Amino acid sequence: MVAATPTLPADWRDFFALTKPRVMSLVVFTGLCGLLAAPGHIHPVLGFTAVLCIAMGAGGAGALNQWWEADIDAGMKRTAKRPLPQGRMDPTSARDFGVALAVASVLLMGLAVGWLPAAILALSIFYYAVIYTIWLKPRTPQNIVIGGAAGAFPPLIGWIAVTGQITLMPIVLFAIIFMWTPPHFWALALFVKTDYAKVGIPMMPVVAGEESTRRQILAYSVLLLPLSAVPWFIGGAGAFYGIVALALSATFLALALPVAFRKRGEADTMAPEKRLFGFSVLYLFALFAALVADRVLWVQGIAS
Amino acid sequence: MTPEEQVELERRRRGRNLVLGALLLAFVVLFFFITIARISGQHH
Structure with a gap:
C-alpha cells in the first residue's frame, strides 16, 4: 500500500507528530533522571541542552522510523493515522526532517556538552533508525529485545553528560x-x-x-x-x-x-x-x- | 489549485514560518547562554 503524494506542504503539527511525542516524554524523563542522579555537577544551561539533544535525537530517529515504515504503519489501526500513511506529508520531507534533527542533536551535544555523550547519542540514533528499524525489526521475533536497547540509551547519555566517563x-x-x-x-x-x-x-x-x-x-x-x-x-x-x-x-x-x-x-x-x-x-x-x-x-x- | 487549496496553502505556510521563526529565535537565545556557561568555565 503506497500513500498518496500530497499536493500541499505539510502542517507543522505533522512534523511534530513525526517525532513521536509520547515516546519522547519517556525519553526526556529517563534522560533527565540519569542526568540528575549522576554524581557531580553540570551547569543548568548545559544540563538543559543535554536533555534537549537527547529529545531531538530521539525525535529524529522517530521521524526516520516513520519514514521507513510508512507502508507498514498504513496497515495497522494504531499507526494508520500517522502523517505519512495518511498522505499528509511527502516521504522526502519526513526523511530530511529526521536527518536534520539527528545531525543537529549530535553536533549540539558535542559542542555544548561533550563529544563522548555526543558519540553515544549518534550511536543510539543509528542503532534505532538503521540496526533496529531497517535491519532487524522485520527479520526476527527478538525485535523487541533488540529495540529495547535503543530505548535504554537516554539515562546512560544523561549520566555521561555529567560525569564525562562511562x-x-x-x-x-x-x-x-x-x-x-x-x-x-x-x-x-x-x-x-x-x-x-x-x-x-x-x-x-x-x-x-x-x-x-x-x-x-x-x-x-x-x-x-x-x-x-x-x-x-x-x-x-x-x-x-x-x-x-x-x-x-x-x-x-x-x-x-x-x-x-x-x-x-x-x-x-x-x-x-x-x-x-x-x-x-x-x-x-x-x-x-x-x-x-x-x-x-x-x-x-x-x-x- | 482550487481557491480553497490556495487558502489552506497560505495558512500552512504561515504556520510553518511562525514555528520555524520561533525555533530559530529560541536557539539563538540558547546558544548565547551556552556560550556564557562555557566561557565561565563551570563545565565539569
Whole structure:
C-alpha cells in the first residue's frame, strides 16, 4: 500500500507528530533522571541542552522510523493515522526532517556538552533508525529485545553528560530499561496481536505463539527484580532507592504472574495484559523518580 | 489549485514560518547562554 503524494506542504503539527511525542516524554524523563542522579555537577544551561539533544535525537530517529515504515504503519489501526500513511506529508520531507534533527542533536551535544555523550547519542540514533528499524525489526521475533536497547540509551547519555566517563552505574541503568522493555511491549503485543500479523512484522506472539510469549514475559520480569536493585547493591544508590525498586519490581512480577499462566478465552477482554502494560509505564517513571529522590536525599545528608 | 487549496496553502505556510521563526529565535537565545556557561568555565 503506497500513500498518496500530497499536493500541499505539510502542517507543522505533522512534523511534530513525526517525532513521536509520547515516546519522547519517556525519553526526556529517563534522560533527565540519569542526568540528575549522576554524581557531580553540570551547569543548568548545559544540563538543559543535554536533555534537549537527547529529545531531538530521539525525535529524529522517530521521524526516520516513520519514514521507513510508512507502508507498514498504513496497515495497522494504531499507526494508520500517522502523517505519512495518511498522505499528509511527502516521504522526502519526513526523511530530511529526521536527518536534520539527528545531525543537529549530535553536533549540539558535542559542542555544548561533550563529544563522548555526543558519540553515544549518534550511536543510539543509528542503532534505532538503521540496526533496529531497517535491519532487524522485520527479520526476527527478538525485535523487541533488540529495540529495547535503543530505548535504554537516554539515562546512560544523561549520566555521561555529567560525569564525562562511562562507569558501571549508567550501564546498569541501561540494563534495567533493556530488561523492562520486552515484558512492557509484549503485554501490549498480546492485546494488539492481529495488527502485527497483518503487516508481517514477526512479533513474538505471532511467531512463537502466545504461550511462549507469556513465559518470556515472566522470565524478564523475574530477572528485572534483582537487576532493578543492583544500583543499591553496588553503592550507586542508597537504601531508599533499593527498597522502592524492590517494591516496584515485586508488584511488576505479581502482575506478570497471571499474564504468564493464563490462556486467552472466548471474547477475552485481556484485562491482566492491559493492567501489566499500564503498570509497566508507571513502573519506569516511579523507578527513575526514586533514583533522583535518593540522590537528593544523599546530597542533603552530606550538606546537613 | 482550487481557491480553497490556495487558502489552506497560505495558512500552512504561515504556520510553518511562525514555528520555524520561533525555533530559530529560541536557539539563538540558547546558544548565547551556552556560550556564557562555557566561557565561565563551570563545565565539569
